[in-house]
Amino acid sequence: MEKRFESKVEQAFYELSGMQEMTAQIPYVTVDNFPKLGLMTSLRFLEWAEQNPNGVISLPTGKTPEYFIKYTQFLLENWENEKGIEIRSQYGLGDMAKPDLSGLQFVQIDEFYPIDPRQHNSFYNYVMKYYIEGFGLKKENALLINSEEIPLVDNKSFLEVFPDYNIDLSLRYREATSEVEKMQQDSIFMIDNWCTQYEQKIREKGGIGFFLGGIGPDGHIAFNTRGSDHYSTTRLTKTNFETQAVAAGDLGGIEVSRNRLVITIGLDTITHDKDAVSIIFAAGEAKADIVKGSLESKPDAVYPASVLQRQKNSRFYLTTGAACKLTDSVNQYYKEGEWTQTKTEKAVIDLCQKLNKYGHHLTLEDLKADPYTSQIPNLSEDTVQLVIDAIQNKLEKGMKADNDEVIYHTGPHHDDIMLGIMPYTNRQMRSASNEIHFSVLTSGFTAVTNGFIIGVLKECQEFIAKGQVQMLEYPDFFEAGYDKKWDKDVSHFLNSVAERNENGKRRGLCHRVIRSIVGIWKVQDKFHLNKVIASVIGELESSYDGGKNSPEVQKMKGMVREFEEELVWGHFGVPVNNVHHLRLGFYKGDIFTELPEKNRDMLPVLEEFRKYKPTTISLAMDPEGSGPDTHYKVLQAIAGAVKEWGEEEDLSKLRIIGYRNVWFKYHPADADYIVPVSLNSLDVLENSFTECYMSQVNASFPSYEYDGKFNELTQKVWVQQLKQIQLLLGKNFFYENNHPLVRATHGLVYMKEMTADEFVTMAKDLEKAVEENPF
Structure with a gap:
């Protein structure tokens, strides 16, 4: 493979990725899984730090940097040990001297304002714990955002000036109407001056030389949300709903984050040094749309990360899921390997969407003109009908009644099963011959x-x-x-x-x-x-x-x-004894949940399987951490339990049902079951969620996609999935159908079925990723 990168680390991972083409506006590298994303980022950071021992760095906060931080600390502590040498040699740094990070100059990217810096959910606290102390940086070399050290009127504390934490930025533009407002207005201008001085100090250092950041659901980098000026600098600003929803977990609810302002460096701050290395990293299919927009658009205020096109050393580091909608990835998907039925279904269904045409209106000319459907073997007038038949078969499987089954539904959190497959579970419970269990694997107290x-x-x-x-x-x-x-x-x-x-x-x-x-x-x-x-x-x-x-x-x-x-x-009518609360030990409410451990986290799941001997197991299928990282880690625990159980029992007849919910969705081509959702099912969803999930009805921790209750977002997803299939099958397929369940369909659920062997094989990659973690 040709050389594309000056960085030895990037070139090594690029060669391992098997990428064939790169047409995006910013170069990118893909990896298989979330932990490896952290490893690549850590190695690139250490490579840069060795070359720039006194350089200026800006590193992220939140959950995404978990493996970046863990790998960096491990490598620094084990640089000359067998495992450290093995990792470095594998990725091009075998002969590199251990970098000394003590000379690096740190710039804090952003912070909520105001917030007590001693709180564990302040970014200042995070930076001090994981970077200043964790990486051995010197505090005197750092520019930090400490709310208590930003001067306000008469040297008052922020709680004296803003007792309810609310800051009215309209005071920048209007006259103050009271003494309190005048005090707040003067303080806002003092904060603005502090931000200007913070920016000036960064510029005096020559700008940021190494920037690492995540990307928000709206495309934000730092707190530069969608619509931010590409020449913005450090400032006190509001955020948008998507950002507030993501921050709700840090601040204790959307009620808090909706009213909390932020101080953030600007897009021009990040790109001031044109020779800087600026990296955005992202994991999971949930980020695929925003990654595509950010990488394939010209500089655009809708995509803040597109500003990185200014820098020749800007990069995106992505898991394959996060990269799956890039044109390069889609092209490679259709070109590589054997042509499958899944590829045919995906190409035809997507063509209906692209042309906004019903399946029965697609012509052979339409198929030949599309870059993907044109690759379908034996392309003919019958191709679309074959896809229609395949989707109808999935729908029939989704309506088939389960009888005489022992069904063990699992959810990472409370409400995950409901939001994933409740219409499916409803029908299973209509048969008294089924023994049904619902198991939530974490406590969910957060x-x-x-x-x-x-x-x-x-x-x-x-x-x-x-x-x-x-x-x-x-x-x-x-x-x-x-x-x-x-x-x-x-x-x-x-x-x-x-x-x-x-x-x-x-x-x-x-x-x-x-x-x-x-x-x-x-x-x-x-x-x-x-x-x-x-x-x-x-x-x-x-x-x-x-x-x-x-x-x-x-x-x-x-x-x-x-x-x-x-x-x-x-x-x-499900008794309490059939609703299981496993409270796996890795879930402790810390910023980084611990990695699953066999004895603590896998064995309790295995004991459940041994006890109830399920014939069907359902689980949230999130192998890349698209949703909360709990989904990913629960999947690891279940996979380990199925593998162990398979060494004790014959699992050839065990069905594994993978579902997805509001965090990320299946493409219908990837699903094996398509389950009809009636208005009755939607009413049950609404009523049971509202009546039972009392702690959730105010939507304190909403999805960034919807400002409201999760069940309402779920309904929206299921209705959108129906529209996706209606465009292929035709609306009349549903309202004229002979089957009353099809006629009553007003939404669809997608599910994937696997055998135990298929699931364990898929999970081996996960298991390998976990086993490779040296910490």
Whole structure:
């Protein structure tokens, strides 16, 4: 393969990628998986640092840099060890001296404003922990954004000037109407001056020499959101909804991030040094559209990262999923290897979209004129009909009833199963011959806000004071009774739903929360119970939004989510014993969730399989971490369990069903099952989500794609998937169909089926990626 890159690291990974052409506006390199993305980025950074020991660097915060940070620390600590030498030699740095990072000058990319720098969710704290301390950089060589050190009027603190954290930037352009507004207005201009000075200090250093950043769902780099001026500099600014949704997890909810401003370096700040190395890295199919737009567009305000075209050393580092919609990738997909039925389906379905033509209107001339359908072997007038037949067969499979099955549905988080395949599970539960289990593999406590729990605990206090928690009077309640009759809580709550009794629903929730508190804190009596509740309220009220809770509060929040999951499936008569809460140990609420461990995380899943012996297992199929990294790590644990179980049992008849949800979607050509979704199914989705996921109805942690509840976004996805298939099959296929289920279709769910061997083979790449991690 010809040499394309001056960097030995980039050239080595480029050769391994098997890429045949590169026509994008900015060069890019692809890798197979998320951990390898971090390895490539780490090696390139160390290569640059060795050549520029006093250079200016700017490194990212958040979850994406996890493996970049871990590999950098490992390589620095093991440079001359066997494993370190092996890694360096494999990627072109075998003869390179160990770089000394202590002379590097660091520039913080961005920060929420205002925010206490001591909070674990401040970017200042992240930089200090992972870069200044973690990489051995010198703080005196760093330009940092510390909210407490940015001067305001009369040397006041930011809480004195902006007591509710809200900053009204219209004060830049209008007259202040009160003394408070005048103080805030003057302070805003002082912040603006600080930003100008920050920019000047960067320029005095010659600009940023090595920039590494992620890319947001709207294409933002740093906090330069869609529409940012390509000549922007460091500034205090608002963000857009997509960015606020992503930041909600850091700040404790969209309610907080929607009103929090940011300080960010600008696009011109990043590109000031024309010889700089600027790298954007991205993983997963969820980033594929924005990656394509950013790489294949001329400089455009809609795609902030397109500004990197100014620099000859700008690069994108991508997983194959993130690169899958690039023209180069699509061309290579159709050119390489044998031609498959999947390629034919994908080419024809996409052509319908490109031409906005129904399948039966496509002509042979249309097929011959398209660069992809023209490659279909034995192209003829019958080609489109063969694709139509194949999709109809998938639809028939999606309507086929399951009977006499042991079905074990898994979800990384609570609500993942519902948002992925609820119309499918609904039909399975109509057959009494099926034994059905729902298993959530992580606690999910991070999705419950402090404000929600405080409200529930205060309601508990009120119900106790009114004598409306009768179970507290049972003689053995605090010894053993609290751990019984969990199904009664579910029944009580759902009866109240049927009665439209809001007070009854809240009592039902409080009953379960009280049971949880008694078990977690080993409560001895009613006095002790009231004392614990008051203490927890005090702890939460004194905590900052997004702060890490104590292990006890984390467990209590997780048990609220577990109750919500039991309520959803209780709609269909599923008993509490068939809703499993595995609480895998890697999930601890830290910035970086730990890697799955065999004994801690895989064996509990394996024990479930041994116990229930499922004939069908469903799971969120996210091998590249397109959605939350929990999806990716849960998949690793399930894959390891299936592999181990396969060494004990004959799994030749085991079905593995992969689903996707709001984070990323299947192409219908990649799916094996297409499941009809009726209006009735959509009503069940809406009602059960709204009634049962009480901690989620305010959408504190929404998807960047939709400002609202996840079930509403799910409905939107399923309806879009129907439109995709309608364009191939024709709308009349549905409303004139002989099958009532097809006639009632108003959305579609896509699923993929695998045998155990196929799944384990797919998972071997994941397993290898995990095993290759030296830390």
